[in-house]
Amino acid sequence: MIQFKLAIKDILKKPMTAVLFMLQIFVSLFFLFAAARELLFSFHGLDAIKKLEANDSIYFQTGSTSHLNYSQENEDFLQKLMDSEKKAYSILTSVRFEGLENTPVVMGVGAFDEVFNLEKYNKVRTDSTDSTIWIGSKVKSVHVGDVLQYGTVKKEKSIIEGRLPANSTYILREAMMSLDESIVILTSKQKMNELHSYYYMDELMRNSVLFDVNSDEIAEYILRMNQQGTTLSPISFNQQLHEHYGSLYKNAILLTAFYLITSLFVFVSLTINTIQLIEQNLQEYAVHLLYGARLESIFQRIMVYLLGMIIPPISLALSVLFLMGSGLAYVYWGIGFCMIIPLVISLIGLSRLKSSNIIYVARERA
Amino acid sequence: MFHLIETIALHKKFTSGKNIIIAVEDVSLTFDKGTSTAITGPSGCGKTTLINMIGLLVPPSSGELLINSTSFSTINSRERTKYRNQFFGYIVQNFALVDHYNVYENVEIPLLYANPALNKKERRNRVQSVLQKVGILEKVKEKVSTLSGGQKQRVAIARALVNNPEVILADEPTGSLDTETSKEIFLLLKSLVEEGKTLIMVTHNPELAQGCEREIKMIDGNLLI
Numbered sequence: 299m300i301q302f303k304l305a306i307k308d309i310l311k312k313p314m315t316a317v318l319f320m321l322q323i324f325v326s327l328f329f330l331f332a333a334a335r336e337l338l339f340s341f342h343g344l345d346a347i348k349k350l351e352a353n354d355s356i357y358f359q360t361g362s363t364s365h366l367n368y369s370q371e372n373e374d375f376l377q378k379l380m381d382s383e384k385k386a387y388s389i390l391t392s393v394r395f396e397g398l399e400n401t402p403v404v405m406g407v408g409a410f411d412e413v414f415n416l417e418k419y420n421k422v423r424t425d426s427t428d429s430t431i432w433i434g435s436k437v438k439s440v441h442v443g444d445v446l447q448y449g450t451v452k453k454e455k456s457i458i459e460g461r462l463p464a465n466s467t468y469i470l471r472e473a474m475m476s477l478d479e480s481i482v483i484l485t486s487k488q489k490m491n492e493l494h495s496y497y498y499m500d501e502l503m504r505n506s507v508l509f510d511v512n513s514d515e516i517a518e519y520i521l522r523m524n525q526q527g528t529t530l531s532p533i534s535f536n537q538q539l540h541e542h543y544g545s546l547y548k549n550a551i552l553l554t555a556f557y558l559i560t561s562l563f564v565f566v567s568l569t570i571n572t573i574q575l576i577e578q579n580l581q582e583y584a585v586h587l588l589y590g591a592r593l594e595s596i597f598q599r600i601m602v603y604l605l606g607m608i609i610p611p612i613s614l615a616l617s618v619l620f621l622m623g624s625g626l627a628y629v630y631w632g633i634g635f636c637m638i639i640p641l642v643i644s645l646i647g648l649s650r651l652k653s654s655n656i657i658y659v660a661r662e663r664a
Numbered sequence: 665m666f667h668l669i670e671t672i673a674l675h676k677k678f679t680s681g682k683n684i685i686i687a688v689e690d691v692s693l694t695f696d697k698g699t700s701t702a703i704t705g706p707s708g709c710g711k712t713t714l715i716n717m718i719g720l721l722v723p724p725s726s727g728e729l730l731i732n733s734t735s736f737s738t739i740n741s742r743e744r745t746k747y748r749n750q751f752f753g754y755i756v757q758n759f760a761l762v763d764h765y766n767v768y769e770n771v772e773i774p775l776l777y778a779n780p781a782l783n784k785k786e787r788r789n790r791v792q793s794v795l796q797k798v799g800i801l802e803k804v805k806e807k808v809s810t811l812s813g814g815q816k817q818r819v820a821i822a823r824a825l826v827n828n829p830e831v832i833l834a835d836e837p838t839g840s841l842d843t844e845t846s847k848e849i850f851l852l853l854k855s856l857v858e859e860g861k862t863l864i865m866v867t868h869n870p871e872l873a874q875g876c877e878r879e880i881k882m883i884d885g886n887l888l889i
Binding site: 581592595 | 712716721741742745746748749750754756760761762764765773774776777778823827835
């Protein structure tokens with residue numbers, strides 16, 4: 299308790315220094331966390347891009363859409379491709395839940411989960427007659443455990459299973475999209491037919507992506523979709539990669555560099571400033587050691603002192619980011635910072651004190 | 665015969681790069697309760713190292729230190745800290761006061777680590793009593809940075825006495841004081857010996873040394889016989 303009081307006194311001893319120090323940490327950490335957030339988002343997207351690239355994915359430019367003409371044979375073909383062989387997926391974004399018209403919905407059909415690393419969230423993988431509903435990390439209009447009713451020709455109720463990790467992404471044609479603010483339905487083609495019949499079929503065809511397919515399979519797909527009433531022109535993802543995704547790589551590299559520089563700046567300035575603050579108190583610590591304090595007591599005091607200096611700006615930086623809609627992951631980052639930095643720096647301060655002649659420090663700095 | 669403190673062939677060497685410096689060489693001494701001893705000698709002769717070894721601030725390289733007939737060669741750091749807090753009272757060269765503390769806060773430091781712990785009221789009574797004794801009670805709330813050299817030394821003495829130690833270790837207690845103030849401070853220290861405290865003092869001042877019951881002269885880490 300005495301060390302706690304002394305540490306608080308240390309902070310209040312030079313209030314202006316404390317405020318400036320806290321301000322510096324706040325600004326640095328805010329930029330650090332913000333850069334990390336952007337970086338994670340980029341990396342999530344790049345993961346998906348790599349997967350699409352590795353699988354030689356094909357997406358389609360839609361030409362004219364004539365009178366839609368669905369056949370069971372073609373439906374079976376699509377179902378086989380998406381559900382059984384997992385060689386295709388599609389994305390529907392026009393679906394909305396009643397009463398939640400302002401909350402975007404992303405329906406991932408077929409191998410969507412596999413491509414965007416959402417397999418573990420998908421019950422459909424074990425039962426293709428099922429659907430799974432998740433929500434993005436920032437969705438506030440509905441909550442985990444809520445029951446949603448959906449379906450066009452047949453209604454079904456499903457419980458929201460949980461939240462996806464922050465920065466979950468998917469790629470729709472040339473754009474990297476976030477799932478953070480969407481309700482996400484992972485479903486199979488079979489289930490989609492059961493609930494929506496041919497509604498949304500046009501969008502399903504327009505947004506379909508094939509992968510691990512040969513040219514014959516692509517030709518067959520185009521032919522069958524043409525028979526359904528949609529003209530599709532294939533576009534190789536890999537051919538478009540540099541044109542459309544080059545900027546993503548570039549951004550990710552720039553962000554990484556920015557993140558590393560910011561991290562370095564934060565760590566160096568934090569360490570230097572903290573050591574300076576400890577140095578200012580070193581004579582006092584030495585006097586306490588001389589008159590009965592143990593090194594453990596001084597360690598406690600430095601820890602409390604540093605926590606007192608670091609916790610307020612970290613909390614503020616996290617609160618601002620949280621209000622801006624970042625996920626809870628940053629709280630853990632913040633807690634990590636709160637614990638690791640003071641611990642490391644306290645040990646540096648303590649080793650400095652341990653290696654010094656305390657009599658010398660006590661008398662020469664007085 | 666029982667001695668309060670006994671050093672047996674105390675030896676201390678320091679290493680500086682490839683050089684080995686022998687600061688104290690095989691010093692054997694005894695100190696009895698209620699006596700005053702001055703350790704004198706030229707700068708760098710090992711006086712301060714010797715007093716720091718006796719005060720458990722610096723471990724000897726070899727030799728033995730007995731306090732109340734107990735060997736301190738193998739004692740743990742907790743026990744050493746306890747002795748530093750309660751058995752010894754240090755008066756450090758240049759006062760070693762914490763400038764931004766007031767007189768009360770400086771004198772209170774040893775009490776914060778006293779075992780058993782003291783409550784605030786007990787600490788206040790002890791601080792006030794010792795400040796009265798050294799004649800500086802009226803300055804209790806003043807920042808030490810505003811005090812004169814003599815007043816600072818009185819505060820340092822009060823801090824050394826506040827836990828009622830058996831032994832007072834004083835390193836150049838009058839080193840930065842004028843002649844008149846030096847005499848006052850020495851008289852204060854002598855009065856403590858008369859009360860039964862043991863005084864071991866490092867000094868360059870021959871007058872102060874002569875005022876002690878015993879003078880030990882050192883040169884190049886050795887006792888001058």
